Amino acid sequence: MATAPDTKKQPHKLVMHGHERVDNYYWLRDDSKQSPEVIAHLNAENAHCQQVLAHTEALQECLFQEMVARQVKERQSVPFKYGAYFYWHEYIGDAEYPIYWRDASAQKQRDLQILNANVRAKGHAYYDLAPIEVSEDGTYAAIAEDTNGDRLYQVSVKHIKDDNFLNDKLVDTSGELVWCNTGRSFYYVKMHQQTLLPYQVYRHRLGTTQDEDELLYEETDQRFWTQIAKSKDKASIVIYHGTKESSGVSLLSADDESASVVTLLPKEENHLCWLELVGDRAFILTNWQAKNFKVVTTSISTIADKSTWHEVVGHREDALLENFEVFNRHLVFSQRVKGLPQFIVKSLESGQELQLEFNDSAFSAYLQDNLDLAAKRVRINYTSMTTPESVLEFELSSGEPTLLQQHQVAGEFNAQDYCCEHIEVGARDGQQVPVTLVYRKDKFSLSENPILIDGYGAYGFNVDADFSYSRLSLLDRGVVYAFCHVRGSAMLGRHWYEQGKMLNKQNTFNDFVDATQAIVALGYGAADKVLATGGSAGGLLIGATLNQAPELYLACAVHVPFVDVLSTMLDESLPLTCGEYDEWGNPNDKTYYDYILSYSPYDQIKRQAYPHLLVTSGLYDSQVQYFEPAKWVAKLREYKTDSNSLLFKCDMEVGHGGQSGRFNRYREVALEYAFYLDVLARAC
Template sequence: MSHHQHTRCDNYYWMRDDERNNPEVIAHLEAENRYCDAMLKQHQDLEDAIFTELKDRIVKDDSTVPVKDGAYWYHSEISGDDEFARYFRAEDAHGLNKQLLIDTNALAEQHEYYDLGEFSISPNDRLMSYSEDTDSRRIYTIRFKDLVTDTLLEDVLEHTEGQAVWANDNQTVFYVKKDLKTLLGYQVYRHVLGTAQADDVLVFEEHDASFFMGLGKSRDESLIMLDLESTETSDTWVLDANNAQGQFTQLCPRSHGHEYDADKLGDTYYIVTNWQAKNFRLMTAHQSVIGDQSKWQEMIGHRDDIMLECVELFDKYKVVTEREAGQLKFIVYREDGTHYPLEFNDPCYFAGLGENPEPSATCARLYYSSLTTPGSLLEFDFATGEQAVLKQQQVLGDFDAGRYQSERLFIEARDGAQVPVSLVYRKDSFKKDGTNPLFQYGYGAYGITIDASFSSNALSLLDRGFVYAIAHVRGSEMLGRDWYEQGKKAHKQNTFSDFIDVTQALVAQGYGHADQVFASGGSAGGLLMGAVVNQAPQLYKGIGCHVPFLDVLTTMLDESIPLTTNEYDEWGNPNELDAYNTILAYSPYDNISAQDYPNILVTTGFHDSQVQYWEPMKWVAKMREMKTDSNLLVFKTDMDAGHGGASGRFKSLRERALEMAFFISLLKQ
């Protein structure tokens, strides 16, 4: 493959099979699976024990707290050894006249893989749409059910993104159709119930393949909103939900680099925008002038040290989500402009507004979790700010939150940047003397921030003496927009350097044993793992690399691969020489060399539509050819799954148990 007068030779390109029916490829993957099982067989008892631990911490019979949406209260239940939930509605919060809406277990029964996408209730509460993916390619089929007669309608919408948004006439829905080659949603269709999909009307088409497309409704349900998002640009179109036969109109002119999120309540739009505001600001506009940005009014201004993430609209209150010094904060604004913050005690935590479908509510729900606090559904009173715990995740067994300690550190990277790190460990087994095994996790891409939240699965490591660390490396938005921009495109090396520098510092400060450091990441975090083991393999005893993006240069040069063009603003377009050289310098597949590597466990899904299976397959083959050590390199492919791994609450635990057993077994070597 030659580009920019530079030639690469890929000896394993034959492993790519877009149709996924090449017998030689399938045989090779199956052989890798058998090899993985054989090499790890001696640790099968440990894996089984960990799987039992993970499963036994989960409450088998559980339900969500009912939430009111319109005339009904909605909740879900899961029971016994069921993999999936059942969804219900009732006439009050106590379950009066409870009605089963969806039994996901019954829908999944005939499929090796099943994902229930979204379900949506018509404005008159009589009809329901729901979407399902049975191939793990994130291509959804939408079906419809009459909730009064409890019968399925004949309407079936195929090859969709999974969203069906109801017009207010209760007979018309809008949905996004996918390009089956690129797997991007690019067309919006109008469907009238009782008609064939072939008769649906195309009402919008996006020709720029760098944009994702999503549909929803405004907060006041007066508009159907079409959101187009690329990595660096937003574009929103709206349609009067009371005029299903109308046309979508653009909210404001598309401008490259302008990212915004708009919502509407009453006559006012609320816009979170980076227009002249790198860390975003909140603006308002009357519906009559929304298309003229010069008429927008500033409600919350830009701040260099605070990232404004989003706003939730209520009739008399607005709840703003911000991030300061890496930590989420929530500010409640009253009608008169006064405001107050919600307070939490943990040094690092994750929180986010829960389901709050009623704008007229006087209380709001918030999900809260920390490294030592199981997930909790809180409700706070707008008038007083007082919080109540509606429900907390129950962890079965002998779990006691008081046994664990969390910390927030800042590690100085090689260029002087201060990298946030979230840590948790068990108090009675931790000594800050470099004797504990260390597990370090990272992601670092797309501006996605991995906040410090509770994981009952992590207890199996903590109770065996591990220190668990999350490195909030550049490429996330942990420290604002600039933190993201310093970890993308030409600056991507910062992501890898930060992770390596955090590892070295944690060992130097006594948080981990120099010879017992383990790391793991998935997808873009798998790219992080691939780059780290090329650049600093001596630091790690074992690596978990899951659905990993490893062949970056080849993939980003191939526009026939799903999602490639959409990624140019994240990784750079290697058709340009500078971007080509930047990616070439770190692309894990291109930088494997003849050196010792750690023990490595690689996993993927054969039907992955985001990172194709052949990327880890090729990487493993080339790694076997090049590496100079005798450490374990095992590769497992779920032949039924995609990017999200196995479906179901217990099946997915097998994947976690596999990795943990892999790491724990290495402690004895």
Template sequence: MDHKFYYLLLMSTVTTACTQEKPSQAAFEWPKAAAPIALTKPHVRVLHGDTVVDNYFWLNDYFKKGPDSAMVVAYLEAENKYTDTMMKGSESLQSKLFAEMKGRIKEQDESVPYLKNGYYYYTRTEVGQQYFKFCRKKGSLDAPEEVLLDVDKMAEGYPYYNATGFNISPDNKLLAYGVDTVSRRQYTIHVKDLETGTILADAIPGTSGGSVWANDNRTLFYTKNNPATLLTEKVMRHTLHADSKVDAVVYHESDNTNYIGVGKAKSGKFIYLYSGGTLSSEVHYLNADDPTGVFKVFQPRMTDVLYSVTALEDRFLIVTNQHAKNFKLMECPFDHTGIADWKEVIPHREDVLLEDVDEFKDFLVISERKNGLIQLAIRNLREGSQHYLDFGEEAYTAYPATNPEYNTTILRYGYTSLTTPSSTYDYDMNTHEKTLRKQQEVVGGYNVADYTTERLYATAEDGTRVPISLVYKKGFKKDGNAPLLLYGYGSYGATMDPSFSSGRLSLLDRGFVYAIAHIRGGQEMGRQWYDDGKMMNKINTFTDFIACGQFLVDQRYTTPAHLYAQGGSAGGLLMGAVSNMAPELWHGIVAQVPFVDVVNTMLDETIPLTTNEYDEWGNPNDKEAYEYIKSYSPYENIEAKAYPHILVTTGLHDSQVQYFEPAKWVAKLRATKTDNNVLLLKTEMDYGHGGASGRFDYLQDVALEYSFLCVLEGITE
């Protein structure tokens, strides 16, 4: 259920040498171990005249703090023990994979510094350390280093630690940041005095982690979460050293289907308050010099209209889909912001999705998507001219990177592809000169010429052409004998752009092909692509993915005996659906933190994110939505038939997809399916949705998943 979860294993940005020999292949013998059998405790759901018996409903008791909490933990631990037993013969392979992937990470490294308000900011990592130091230098990169936060030291003693939302006050003297030590995305905001090095007493719990400074250097705005549902429901104002111990509520969102947040114009003039769902949004704004003032409504929310706001020197820009499926760009004066005063800057285009704008004093950078790929248009605001950056590859990912400075002619952008390591460029928008500031270092060497990437198109059931990006090591033969891992997501309009992963090289070097199915439900081919894969069109997402898998088989890239599928969160829903709909097509499936119990979750408003998701999946309290969701929900559609080999992962503290969804799914699958294929459930007892927080620890999970795929192929080294 998390639209921010994008391929946790697949998009690592570290790199590797590609010199290993072809791995040996031998039959892998699974231990003859007895799988855990979950108790059945019938729970009856009656809705819309439909009666459903759920034998594993009790597994949510740990989340609900019910009487069976201890038994839930015992069951999850039994499943972990079973997974360890079944995978024991692959321990040496797992160790080798972990060592390979860790060995590709440059342990002592530094990010490209960015300039903000007279200081250069960067992070750096040290040998053997899991986290990083957040640092700055005043005025010049030759100036003395100031370590603002030593996250390696801060994280000592915690199994999980995430520091985020770093936010420097306008006078450069204070740092606000959020910390989560549980992995439920509930952050406590702290403030550090950068002149004295002391942490102020102003600890603010239960937040989203981010914050915004007003221009007085003592007022912070932040988003407060509901402690039970974790919904972002209030924007608060906190004043440092104030007599009052209670922060002021400046906005309370009454619509529990909306997400809210707070931000600041790059120019520093305005503070924005954003409230939005899938279909409509609303922006409020405040002069940043007047923190105790009243936020003004920019334009009252409109049915089925999304809009976002960007402040230039003398006017606002608005990106909106009002009468514009793929969005258009409008403008209005600072003092007349209602829709009647919006004037068109860039019209709607049927073949181009307008995604975002990034503002500078004299330039505008427009992020567009055409034919599934990002284009960056540079518009000179003084001259009215415009040009596009040229990236020169068939399939790639490009995006504006960290650009906090308003009065500059330099655009920093990121670039990567399936064969190009993550790269950071500075682009002079005046001279059009491009400078590579850093490309992720390849520890041990990496030769891009050793790998080939392709862009293909499968044909869906209804005739729609669905893009596929894929990569493999040279020497690959299209004879159907190669193993192929097909990744998919297909929800929330999230675009799965092709990017480099050094971790993935451990598969490619062992003969795997890796492919991304750009299925409907994402936004690769425009806004309609998203609409055609959500709500009452959701099944298109699953049939698109199946069509991609079948196409790759038909084109002899692989065969069902060597075809594997992977997806996480909403992509885990995809995994559950395609295992029900076309189990014979896949030899194995890796389902990470899968959202597989859609009906029951969308009926329970106490579960975090449920109400926010009604416009994505539908509300099953409505009979038509209930029947449609039930028709594809993986948990509801398990049948007595053969399923592929399946590895399922989850986290006990997951706030996005609660642990009990995959646990229930596995329990019911094991009791129902007719095959002898392996079904494994691995629960991280200390982590949540994103897995481990350290830059090395998460590789243990990747090594487990990769070894699962390898042993199914008979690859033991």
């Protein structure tokens, strides 16, 4: 095995609450990302990773070609209507990015090209396009682009019919844009230069420079972020002020180019809400006196008086209400029962409810492109671990489904060859942890298969059973895949989330360890062939788990991992700090300091054996700074007592989301899978 980089130790003392920590690798932090010494170290790590995995290059290429070959290269989206036109996009040939079109009908005639993202992405190693926002009259398209992965979007404006760009250029935006109904100005959110949180709402008039833009709202509380949207009736610009536990709402008239911000719902601690406005009515998804949320309605003029709120969808202890869509005569809401999604159509006139039916027992689905209040059907994007992404429409009156589109898998694929299961396993405190598994039937043997266990467990974020073109490469080689819906997600309701955050965070790690052991005991995988993976907050999950139960895992891949939790949460200049206090706690309080210290992966590294590890990051990651995994890897090398591989790959051109492009992103997946398969081959 190649010799790993020798990372120098340069002690840096960190003192808080009378407790001293010494960080020998603090020097790896360089906010400018230009330090020759730091860049040289990252390049050395990349060279080491490449050298160690050089013998897998043929396997990586094989895996990559498999993943690409499953994609149908010529692919079009289902058109949706906005205003007088239909909009859709398509991928052509080997193109990494789509072309966006506008038509007078839904027949996809390619009447007018709005944007070719491949042309815009040319010359950039990374490219992300936020949703294109078209003015109400269809004249202009506002285009927000991120070309290095730091989630700072530059906005340009295109005259669609004339096919030329205006001189208007806006920088450092969140990518969210909302047009004024006149079509001569739009609103956007600017990011804070230091915290990189969205905090200012501006109005931009076409033909002016950004320094002439009018500041309409500025968030001074660094815990809050700011978002904007247009109401479904197009009468209002809605400004959301939110933390993970608190929210507020303000309004601007969408018709008035000189409108001022009006407070609709004052910011309120421990109240989360999202709303839709239709005429003089407001429909509100709220957790006020409803831990798992409910939907209420009231008039806009009395909305601040909760005594005027009338219940439309009631609170349930056994169901988490997640989202809704309003139509003239119906309300469609999505909820989660025993970890599985449900969609209900409710008549606003009779109150009658109708549950929509889907084919799979475990699936992922979300409301999509329902822009018309008068629509007679609701559109839902649907997929499962054995069903490629599909677009369905259901009759609101009867629930009758229509399949508008289902993506195809090129080559040999039969969904019946695979089995997906949704089970529950016991944790040490008696709680039942949901687990979703998928495997290839003819490759499965009880207690013999390698198994890859995945997890996240933070922010109340739920990961449903979706289809993966790349995952098939593991399943077809006999690897079982399992996702553990540990506490910290909201899979079983808001209480499931609350039991995995703040001073309950250890439950997240316990659940993952206990689920791993239970899955193996049930025979879904061999005890000596257990793999694990997680990214971002899921990287924290894996990092903490490996300190506490490293013997359970043969190899792990950890992506953009949030592993230096204590130091980050003590530094208010970083994006993952003030806005994260509601998730992890504020370590300026000794109670939270001590608790975070007890599990922080970087601080709790021990002199013990660790599994084989592949760690990835991006130099321009604005969410989890590159130096967290860089320091973690260096300290692991210092402390670990085994001879297992420890590889670190820092992409020098991207951010938190990794590589972009529909095919190019599979390079990273192929590297990860080759790492697993190589370790498994050497272990046998």
